[in-house]
Amino acid sequence: MNIIELRGVGKQYHSKTALSGIDMSIGEGDSVTVFGPNGAGKTTLLKIISGLMQATRGKTFYNNKVYSESDIKKEVFYLGHKTALYNALTVQENMNFICRLFSLDHRGKSIENALRDHGLWERRMDPVNELSQGMKKRLALAKGFITNPEVFILDEPFTGLDLGWRSSVLSKIKNIRKRGKSVVISTHLVEEGYALADRVAFLHKGKLLFIKKKEEAEIGEIYSLFDSLGENIR
Amino acid sequence: MKTNRIIIFLFLSLLILMPLDFFLIFRVAPTERVMGDVQRIFYLHISLAMAAFLSLTVVFISSIIFLWKKDLKWDTAASVSAEIGVLFATLVLITGSLWARPIWNVWWTWDPRLLTVLILWFIYIGYFLLRGGIADRFRKAQYSAVIGIIGYVDIPVVRYATKWWKSIHPLLTKQGGGLDPVMKKVMFFSMATFFVLTVFLFLFRFRLARMEERLLILKKRMED
Amino acid sequence: MKFMHDAVSILRKDILLEIRGKESLSLMLFLSLLFLVIFNFALDIDKENVSLLASGILWVIFSFTGILGMGRTSMSERDEEAYLSIVFSPVSAESFYAGKVLSNLLFLLLMEAFTLVFFAVLFDFEKIIGMLPQLLPVLLLGTLGFALVGTLFSFLATASRYGEVLLPFLYLPVVVPVILGGVSSMDIILNGKPGGPGRWLQIMAVFDMLYLSISLLLFRYIIED
Numbered sequence: 221m222n223i224i225e226l227r228g229v230g231k232q233y234h235s236k237t238a239l240s241g242i243d244m245s246i247g248e249g250d251s252v253t254v255f256g257p258n259g260a261g262k263t264t265l266l267k268i269i270s271g272l273m274q275a276t277r278g279k280t281f282y283n284n285k286v287y288s289e290s291d292i293k294k295e296v297f298y299l300g301h302k303t304a305l306y307n308a309l310t311v312q313e314n315m316n317f318i319c320r321l322f323s324l325d326h327r328g329k330s331i332e333n334a335l336r337d338h339g340l341w342e343r344r345m346d347p348v349n350e351l352s353q354g355m356k357k358r359l360a361l362a363k364g365f366i367t368n369p370e371v372f373i374l375d376e377p378f379t380g381l382d383l384g385w386r387s388s389v390l391s392k393i394k395n396i397r398k399r400g401k402s403v404v405i406s407t408h409l410v411e412e413g414y415a416l417a418d419r420v421a422f423l424h425k426g427k428l429l430f431i432k433k434k435e436e437a438e439i440g441e442i443y444s445l446f447d448s449l450g451e452n453i454r
Numbered sequence: 455m456k457t458n459r460i461i462i463f464l465f466l467s468l469l470i471l472m473p474l475d476f477f478l479i480f481r482v483a484p485t486e487r488v489m490g491d492v493q494r495i496f497y498l499h500i501s502l503a504m505a506a507f508l509s510l511t512v513v514f515i516s517s518i519i520f521l522w523k524k525d526l527k528w529d530t531a532a533s534v535s536a537e538i539g540v541l542f543a544t545l546v547l548i549t550g551s552l553w554a555r556p557i558w559n560v561w562w563t564w565d566p567r568l569l570t571v572l573i574l575w576f577i578y579i580g581y582f583l584l585r586g587g588i589a590d591r592f593r594k595a596q597y598s599a600v601i602g603i604i605g606y607v608d609i610p611v612v613r614y615a616t617k618w619w620k621s622i623h624p625l626l627t628k629q630g631g632g633l634d635p636v637m638k639k640v641m642f643f644s645m646a647t648f649f650v651l652t653v654f655l656f657l658f659r660f661r662l663a664r665m666e667e668r669l670l671i672l673k674k675r676m677e678d
Numbered sequence: 679m680k681f682m683h684d685a686v687s688i689l690r691k692d693i694l695l696e697i698r699g700k701e702s703l704s705l706m707l708f709l710s711l712l713f714l715v716i717f718n719f720a721l722d723i724d725k726e727n728v729s730l731l732a733s734g735i736l737w738v739i740f741s742f743t744g745i746l747g748m749g750r751t752s753m754s755e756r757d758e759e760a761y762l763s764i765v766f767s768p769v770s771a772e773s774f775y776a777g778k779v780l781s782n783l784l785f786l787l788l789m790e791a792f793t794l795v796f797f798a799v800l801f802d803f804e805k806i807i808g809m810l811p812q813l814l815p816v817l818l819l820g821t822l823g824f825a826l827v828g829t830l831f832s833f834l835a836t837a838s839r840y841g842e843v844l845l846p847f848l849y850l851p852v853v854v855p856v857i858l859g860g861v862s863s864m865d866i867i868l869n870g871k872p873g874g875p876g877r878w879l880q881i882m883a884v885f886d887m888l889y890l891s892i893s894l895l896l897f898r899y900i901i902e903d
Contacts (some may be wrong), residue, residue, distance in 0.1 A: 308699030576851035587838030
């Protein structure tokens with residue numbers, strides 16, 4: 221069953237068409253990686269999928285019904301370029317706040333487990349602005365573990381991270397997949413994106429060049445697409 | 455094409471209406487007994503105020519429709535209407551000031567009606583400052599629609615509050631009998647003329663803004 | 679029930695944020711103290727005129743200091759796009775707004791209390807503290823009006839390139855009825871002027887109800903992208 225479906229979705233900015241004619245669906249436990257060079261419209265696409273932004277064209281369905289913003293936002297975990305954390309609050313306080321928003325018990329073990337899982341338990345009393353970029357990213361992901369939504373939408377989750385952090389964030393996202401959640405990520409890192417995907421999509425100038433099963437798309441194909449667009453991604 | 459024809463028609467009729475209006479104001483309308491010739495500015499002042507109010511009503515309605523339909527053409531309608539509204543409001547303030555000088559012997563008076571226009575003027579200047587500060591076209595439209603609505607509903611409250619605060623506006627009557635019938639007719643004609651002017655300016659400016667937008671899109675496409 | 683619970687969660691978070699970051703309230707307190715000092719130079723306040731000048735000075739401080747503080751609390755939501763954690767939660771846009779209004783209201787009232795005390799101390803005007811029970815409705819209605827408009831506008835203005843600088847331009851003209859009401863009714867109470875503050879309180883109450891309903895409708899449009 222499709223959780224989210226886009227039909228003929230387009231987004232028009234003032235003078236620029238950011239997206240046009242996007243058809244795609246995200247099923248239960250599905251994992252889609254959207255590749256594309258900078259400025260291809262990846263962020264816009266992910267914002268529309270998450271319900272944060274409204275398309276100017278086409279229709280968006282959520283559980284086969286026309287979008288209702290409040291419905292979808294409960295079931296979506298969205299991580300954009302920013303971490304959506306309160307910098308002045310401590311790690312623990314950020315987690316407590318999330319629990320309150322979702323009316324979850326914040327005294328139980330769930331926060332502890334999520335923080336331990338992400339290697340942040342020792343730092344729980346530190347304010348977020350004292351954490352490294354990689355730790356912030358992992359804390360942001362840990363919030364998703366607590367709230368347990370159906371769909372994770374991660375926009376460039378590896379940007380600004382060095383290799384070590386990159387692989388640790390990668391394994392966290394793999395954990396999400398193991399729990400049967402749907403994951404949509406955008407990236408221009410071919411290795412990582414390919415490793416996570418059931419299906420791969422390539423976005424260029426606001427249009428989907430393809431969206432197909434991983435088995436039908438060689439990793440080399442994606443590399444050569446990037447190369448042909450003159451993007452240096454290695 | 456059809457709008458073009460309307461615009462041209464309105465322009466041509468204004469070529470007749472405007473001079474006629476001024477002729478009526480300065481030659482036909484009788485001289486007011488107490489204030490003398492200065493009172494004639496009143497016909498412009500009131501017509502301008504009506505035009506400004508009309509424009510801001512269009513901003514308000516277009517803003518609501520934009521938030522509902524999310525179609526950027528309503529935002530364009532709101533913003534060009536706000537431009538016209540600010541222009542007319544500025545003229546209201548200037549004519550009010552010109553009038554106040556000989557009548558009350560001051561350049562500015564804290565009269566509630568004038569004060570309401572001044573505060574409106576500030577609000578819609580803020581509207582344009584906000585628009586200038588947001589690059590994303592859609593967000594710009596969304597946010598300025600919020601201001602367009604908030605600013606408009608403020609009008610009656612400001613009006614009432616300032617009135618309660620102070621009222622020294624003169625009553626333009628001859629022994630409380632209302633306006634002289636000729637004065638009334640001239641006033642009506644003047645308001646009608648400015649109504650046509652507002653509609654003309656709106657359509658003209660709206661068309662121009664739409665064309666600018668289309669040009670920008672075409673330019674972008676050429677670059678790509 | 680859920681509505682209030684969510685709003686209070688956001689209020690609690692803002693109080694905690696203030697304790698940790700000291701970005702809004704503490705800033706307002708310093709600024710208000712600074713204003714009092716400057717007004718002392720500018721107006722040459724003494725025992726004779728203090729009663730007449732008080733309400734004007736106080737409401738100028740309340741409005742300028744308040745909008746600065748509200749700008750700060752909105753910036754703390756915009757930083758790192760922290761507010762998205764509220765957007766992507768079961769909390770409705772309306773309770774988000776209500777929560778922010780509550781925290782702004784609380785901080786503004788604390789700032790006003792502080793300002794009143796310092797005003798009384800610096801200008802030897804204890805009378806104003808004694809009259810607090812009569813002044814309370816004025817302060818509550820006026821500050822609520824500030825918080826209702828300020829919460830909406832500060833969230834809106836901080837998204838623009840000019841950020842908080844834009845805020846006074848949008849905010850001050852709209853709250854003119856509140857400033858008028860606050861200044862006039864406080865003046866009537868402090869100086870025993872005829873008529874009483876009744877009508878002004880009504881005007882402020884109407885303003886509050888009007889902006890509460892409109893802002894609840896409009897807030898969702900400024901947290902979308």
